[in-house]
Amino acid sequence: MDVREIPESRKPAADAEARERERLRQSARQHYLRGNRFFDLHRWDLALAEWRRSTTLWRMAGLARRAMAAPFVQIRAVLLLLLTVLLAYNLIFTLFPRDPFDALALAGATSREDHRNWWERWLDTGRPQTGQGRRVDLREWWWRFRLSLRERGTDTARRGGARPSLDDRWEEMLRRYGRWGVPTASGADSFIIAGYGLSRVGEYEASVAAFEKGLARARDDLQLADLYQGLANAHYYQGYRLQPDGLARYDLALVKKAADAYERSLRHQERPLSYGNLGWMYFLLADYRRAEVYSKRALLLDESLEYVRLNLALVLLMQDRIGESFETYRQVVRRDPPPEVYLGGLNDLREVIRDHGGRVPYAQLMRGLLAAKSGDHTQARVALTRLLASPGVAETWRAVARRILETMDPAKLER
Amino acid sequence: MLLPVIALAPAIALVWLLSARKPDPPESRMLIGSLFVLGGLSALLALTLNHMLEKYTALWAGAPQADLRILFWLVGIGLNEEFAKMLVLLAVLYPRKSFVSAYQGLLAGATVALGFATVENLFYLERFGTPTLLLRSILTVPAHACFTIPMGVCLFLSKRSPHLGGKYAWLVAGLTTSMVFHGVYNIWLSLDEDRLTRLAYLQVLLMALLAWRLMRWNPAPIAAPEGPA
Numbered sequence: 060m061d062v063r064e065i066p067e068s069r070k071p072a073a074d075a076e077a078r079e080r081e082r083l084r085q086s087a088r089q090h091y092l093r094g095n096r097f098f099d100l101h102r103w104d105l106a107l108a109e110w111r112r113s114t115t116l117w118r119m120a121g122l123a124r125r126a127m128a129a130p131f132v133q134i135r136a137v138l139l140l141l142l143t144v145l146l147a148y149n150l151i152f153t154l155f156p157r158d159p160f161d162a163l164a165l166a167g168a169t170s171r172e173d174h175r176n177w178w179e180r181w182l183d184t185g186r187p188q189t190g191q192g193r194r195v196d197l198r199e200w201w202w203r204f205r206l207s208l209r210e211r212g213t214d215t216a217r218r219g220g221a222r223p224s225l226d227d228r229w230e231e232m233l234r235r236y237g238r239w240g241v242p243t244a245s246g247a248d249s250f251i252i253a254g255y256g257l258s259r260v261g262e263y264e265a266s267v268a269a270f271e272k273g274l275a276r277a278r279d280d281l282q283l284a285d286l287y288q289g290l291a292n293a294h295y296y297q298g299y300r301l302q303p304d305g306l307a308r309y310d311l312a313l314v315k316k317a318a319d320a321y322e323r324s325l326r327h328q329e330r331p332l333s334y335g336n337l338g339w340m341y342f343l344l345a346d347y348r349r350a351e352v353y354s355k356r357a358l359l360l361d362e363s364l365e366y367v368r369l370n371l372a373l374v375l376l377m378q379d380r381i382g383e384s385f386e387t388y389r390q391v392v393r394r395d396p397p398p399e400v401y402l403g404g405l406n407d408l409r410e411v412i413r414d415h416g417g418r419v420p421y422a423q424l425m426r427g428l429l430a431a432k433s434g435d436h437t438q439a440r441v442a443l444t445r446l447l448a449s450p451g452v453a454e455t456w457r458a459v460a461r462r463i464l465e466t467m468d469p470a471k472l473e474r
Numbered sequence: 475m476l477l478p479v480i481a482l483a484p485a486i487a488l489v490w491l492l493s494a495r496k497p498d499p500p501e502s503r504m505l506i507g508s509l510f511v512l513g514g515l516s517a518l519l520a521l522t523l524n525h526m527l528e529k530y531t532a533l534w535a536g537a538p539q540a541d542l543r544i545l546f547w548l549v550g551i552g553l554n555e556e557f558a559k560m561l562v563l564l565a566v567l568y569p570r571k572s573f574v575s576a577y578q579g580l581l582a583g584a585t586v587a588l589g590f591a592t593v594e595n596l597f598y599l600e601r602f603g604t605p606t607l608l609l610r611s612i613l614t615v616p617a618h619a620c621f622t623i624p625m626g627v628c629l630f631l632s633k634r635s636p637h638l639g640g641k642y643a644w645l646v647a648g649l650t651t652s653m654v655f656h657g658v659y660n661i662w663l664s665l666d667e668d669r670l671t672r673l674a675y676l677q678v679l680l681m682a683l684l685a686w687r688l689m690r691w692n693p694a695p696i697a698a699p700e701g702p703a
Contacts, residue, residue, distance in 0.1 A: 108692060112694050116694070119636070132636075132637075132638050132641060135638055136638055137564055137568065137645070139638075139645075140645040143646060144557055144649070147549075151533070151549060151550070152530060152531055155531045155532045155533050155542065155545065156532065157529075157531055157532050158532060181529075182525070184528045184529040184534070185529070186534055186536060322538065323536055
């Protein structure tokens with residue numbers, strides 16, 4: 060292009076372009092000559108490399124005009140890439156959102172009875188720690204960072220005579236006296252003991268911390284299964300609130316955490332108790348399909364778990380499978396379990412009646428059956444009378460209720 | 475005091491090994507050091523991105539569905555960690571006028587990745603002790619370098635390309651390659667089967683061979699290096 064054809068305003072750019080093209084051509088020529096020299100010295104590979112460079116530079120001289128005509132092309136490419144990555148993240152977060160219930164429970168946990176600061180709440184993903192050592196996450200990193208700071212403080216404090224924390228003392232005592240046997244190489248067993256001990260005295264947060272520490276050190280499947288099971292129990296009891304009427308209320312965010320931990324425990328070792336508890340967690344989370352599957356699996360592994368059978372009956376009841384539920388309750392009754400099993404089953408039914416009211420009228424029937432068989436005739440009579448007064452109850456079940464009432468009638472029994 | 479040195483040693487040894495072959499033009503030690511430190515800092519960004527992914531999406535390491543777990547390792551962790559490294563390269567290396575050869579990209583990519591791996595090593599050392607660290611030194615530290623080496627080379631190819639489309643395509647190709655390498659490696663390690671976990675070793679070997687080929691590859695530089703004709 061002739062410089063004279065270019066408008067005055069674009070002259071400097073055109074000059075720069077011409078200079079760049081000339082520089083590239085000169086450079087190409089130098090490489091070409093250098094290649095010739097290598098060729099004369101029989102250094103074929105170096106000569107070839109120089110000629111290749113020369114060719115590329117010659118081509119680039121031709122392309123320089125286009126490149127110069129598009130300033131900031133590099134920045135635009137980077138910006139495009141950043142937009143692409145942003146789009147990718149947008150897709151990931153849109154296509155795979157967290158379970159709405161899960162997210163809701165997590166949000167709920169931040170507002171109720173949660174004394175952590177916003178940073179600690181943000182760090183909490185609501186998922187159990189993976190613990191297998193494949194990855195260190197932000198929560199764990201922060202936790203370790205804080206711990207190391209605290210340990211530094213503790214060292215200083217110890218020198219000043221301050222008392223170490225309870226789990227530190229557990230470790231120290233086990234190391235010194237080995238009362239529970241020689242600690243294993245990973246040290247995870249001491250955390251299992253500490254975790255359960257702390258849980259027993261109601262220190263659930265410390266118990267969770269002990270189990271999580273143990274998870275960081277555990278190696279074999281047995282330890283991991285134990286630790287996850289303990290962690291799940293601790294989370295469950297963390298969210299368990301006993302009311303004055305003897306019934307419980309649950310923090311569903313913690314129930315979800317417990318469910319996740321039981322699932323992880325089961326991945327390391329199949330245990331009927333863990334399946335049973337997992338079924339109960341899903342019942343509380345109103346995921347009745349999973350609750351049924353896990354309860355049945357627990358009973359398949361150990362049919363003597365009466366509390367799981369009661370849970371299964373409750374799950375069936377909540378799915379409006381009244382016949383199956385009633386039959387399951389009758390199975391429990393036939394096996395003549397101890398009084399505490401009846402009490403547990405009755406309390407669960409009372410909680411259902413409290414939370415769901417008239418929506419589950421047949422809960423009164425099941426309560427009547429259990430109460431009658433456990434000898435609590437007053438409660439049975441109240442429950443069955445309420446059932447008979449409820450609208451929309453099928454005649455078949457009314458007849459069953461009447462029959463149970465009759466069996467409790469002392470006059471009839473005497474006859 | 476000795477333990478942090480153990481955590482640092484494998485990464486520094488690899489950077490030294492890669493720098494032994496001087497790129498054309500040679501990179502300053504200052505730049506290499508900065509890339510290493512910034513690579514380490516990018517690990518914190520990656521941790522944050524990983525955390526957000528785990529907290530706000532259904533993708534996490536313990537997801538009950540296998541497809542969600544695979545996506546977590548591949549698209550989640552792979553993308554987050556490689557994108558964090560790429561940001562360092564885009565901020566420090568890519569705009570430099572002296573970035574003219576493929577080997578510079580390779581060396582910078584590996585250095586950032588090794589800085590990243592060092593910070594990870596420090597976490598793992600604290601958590602799992604020296605035996606894990608030694609295993610990571612053999613496997614994961616070189617693996618990180620191998621994930622990011624193709625990205626460094628793609629950055630060079632992007633820089634060399636005169637068109638916007640070409641530049642963009644090479645950047646995307648670099649990020650995608652590294653992400654897939656990283657994600658697949660994570661998937662092997664996340665499997666419970668020991669036999670399958672060993673595939674990670676095979677992958678590192680194959681990636682090392684690719685890195686070796688890239689080191690020997692000598693494409694035309696972007697502009698002629700200074701020097702007598």
